[in-house]
Amino acid sequence: MPLLTVLLVLIFAGVVLWLINRFIPMERTIKSILNVVVVIVVLVWLLKEFGVFQYLKDIHI
Numbered sequence: 001m002p003l004l005t006v007l008l009v010l011i012f013a014g015v016v017l018w019l020i021n022r023f024i025p026m027e028r029t030i031k032s033i034l035n036v037v038v039v040i041v042v043l044v045w046l047l048k049e050f051g052v053f054q055y056l057k058d059i060h061i
Contacts, residue, residue: 006049
């Protein structure tokens with residue numbers, strides 16, 4: 001995946017998260033949970049796109 005696509009997805013996710021936090025009225029705890037979920041989803045997506053999960057499959061404990 002090209003680096004430009006990764007940057008655009010990260011910028012898009014950040015802007016959407018900022019818009020939700022800024023303009024949608026929610027409790028603080030719900031916003032915190034939403035932020036954590038979005039960050040985890042983006043991190044998992046990045047790890048998958050860069051092929052880190054393939055390396056983790058090969059590790060046997």
